[in-house]
Amino acid sequence: MRLSFVVPVFNECESVEELVGGIFEYCRPHECEIILVDDGSTDGSGDAIDGLAGKHADIVAIRFARNRGKSAALEAGIRRASGDVVFTMDSDLQDDPKEIPQFLEKLAEGYDLVCGWKAVRLDPGHKTVPSFFYNRMVARLFGLPIHDVNCGYKAMRIEVAKSLRLYGDRHRLVPVIAAARGFQVAEIAVRHHARRHGKSKFGIERFSRGAIDLATLWFLIHYRSRPAHFFGLWGAAAILAGLAAGTVSIACLGSVAGLVLGTGLAVGGALFAGLGLIAELAVSIAGESDPDIGGGP
Numbered sequence: 001m002r003l004s005f006v007v008p009v010f011n012e013c014e015s016v017e018e019l020v021g022g023i024f025e026y027c028r029p030h031e032c033e034i035i036l037v038d039d040g041s042t043d044g045s046g047d048a049i050d051g052l053a054g055k056h057a058d059i060v061a062i063r064f065a066r067n068r069g070k071s072a073a074l075e076a077g078i079r080r081a082s083g084d085v086v087f088t089m090d091s092d093l094q095d096d097p098k099e100i101p102q103f104l105e106k107l108a109e110g111y112d113l114v115c116g117w118k119a120v121r122l123d124p125g126h127k128t129v130p131s132f133f134y135n136r137m138v139a140r141l142f143g144l145p146i147h148d149v150n151c152g153y154k155a156m157r158i159e160v161a162k163s164l165r166l167y168g169d170r171h172r173l174v175p176v177i178a179a180a181r182g183f184q185v186a187e188i189a190v191r192h193h194a195r196r197h198g199k200s201k202f203g204i205e206r207f208s209r210g211a212i213d214l215a216t217l218w219f220l221i222h223y224r225s226r227p228a229h230f231f232g233l234w235g236a237a238a239i240l241a242g243l244a245a246g247t248v249s250i251a252c253l254g255s256v257a258g259l260v261l262g263t264g265l266a267v268g269g270a271l272f273a274g275l276g277l278i279a280e281l282a283v284s285i286a287g288e289s290d291p292d293i294g295g296g297p
Helices: 016-026 045-055 069-082 097-108 125-142 158-162 171-182 205-225 228-251 256-286
Strands: 002-009 031-038 061-064 085-088 113-117 154-159 185-189
Touching: 002 016, 002 069, 016 031, 016 045, 016 097, 031 045, 031 069, 045 061, 061 069, 069 085, 069 171, 085 097, 085 158, 097 113, 097 154, 097 185, 113 171, 125 171, 125 205, 154 158, 154 171, 171 185, 171 205, 228 256
Parallel strands: 002 031, 002 085, 031 061, 113 185
Antiparallel strands: 085 154, 113 154
């Protein structure tokens, strides 16, 4: 079996060589390639991965001229991957290469994607607490019983990896995307190490981006092929509310403000429903060729 490891790198020059050594050690007896994607690092990580690629024929170096984000780095690496199984890992040494055989054992049980679960997480509370609530929200919205959907340590069959289209912050929702496309998803508990070098890239702005991605993906999964159902439902509700408000205002209250509000609701609802019809037309023209999520499942 041939394994492909896709590792985004952003300012982790002190960690990348040790990580590569660990991957080579624990992927045996399988063949492997390691695809290191420098995401616009400013600390010399790009030169470090170029040096490693020059020494090892099984290491591929991809460099971005500027920071484009983890999803873009994973997308570039996955497009280049050629193995039977694709692993994704972080480059900060918090993911342990010793877990590689355990991932492969779980895949051998018939699963298509195995997600790591940092059951004991060695991160500060400002990271673990929001992550806990984020994961609970994902599980409730999508009915996917995964403890740690955001864990970057994953293994998947090549057909799963090639079906993904990652952009924005979609890398956090890979298990959801895979499950929506009919692939079998499982998780295993993995060891998590404290950061030894560099500093975390975690930022508060990720909360808003994550919420937007959740809402977008939920809509695409449930209404991509029938957008008029979503827009029509809420449009009809607004029209009915507007008619009711207008009728009550005229018949009972004699309120001009109520009439204006009712008219606004009715017109807005009609526009919203019309938007659904336009979206339905766009879907019909595009045809149901089942493109990758990013456009929908």
